[in-house]
Amino acid sequence: xxxxxxxKSNNFIQITLNCITSLVASRSNFVSLKQVIMKTxxxxxxxxCMGCVGKVTPFLDGKEGIDKWEVDIYTPEKILTVETEDxxxxxxxxxxxxxxxxxxxxxxx
Numbered sequence: 001x002x003x004x005x006x007x008k009s010n011n012f013i014q015i016t017l018n019c020i021t022s023l024v025a026s027r028s029n030f031v032s033l034k035q036v037i038m039k040t041x042x043x044x045x046x047x048x049c050m051g052c053v054g055k056v057t058p059f060l061d062g063k064e065g066i067d068k069w070e071v072d073i074y075t076p077e078k079i080l081t082v083e084t085e086d087x088x089x090x091x092x093x094x095x096x097x098x099x100x101x102x103x104x105x106x107x108x109x
Contacts, residue, residue: 038067041092043080043103047071056099063087063095079106 047056053071060069060082068083080103082092089105096103 037085038083039085041082041084041087041089042106043082043089043092043096044077044106045071045080045096045101045103047078047080047096047101048073052101056096056101059095059099063091065091077106 047053050073053073056071060066065084065087066082067085070081072079072081080092080096084092093103093105
């Protein structure tokens with residue numbers, strides 16, 4: 001490796017370390033890239049009890065791309081909330097249907 005390449009590499013490493021140090025120092029104000037690109041999808045469902053939640057769990061837990069999900073079985077709409085970076089409404093609906101349930105997107109608002 002040439003001396004100029006080593007200097008550029010060392011400079012890049014130093015800038016990177018400075019950025020990391022700044023991020024750690026201000027971590028209370030730090031928002032991860034994942035938090036920025038994460039989207040929350042909401043669905044009305046017929047997942048109405050803990051037994052139903054148990055049936056759908058292997059499908060939603062097993063679907064790559066779902067970061068977090070939950071069902072509010074105590075509301076009339078039985079709202080399924082899914083956090084994902086890249087899955088679509090149809091992707092989620094298909095997984096729910098594989099488990100034997102229905103999900104209809106709730107319009108954002």
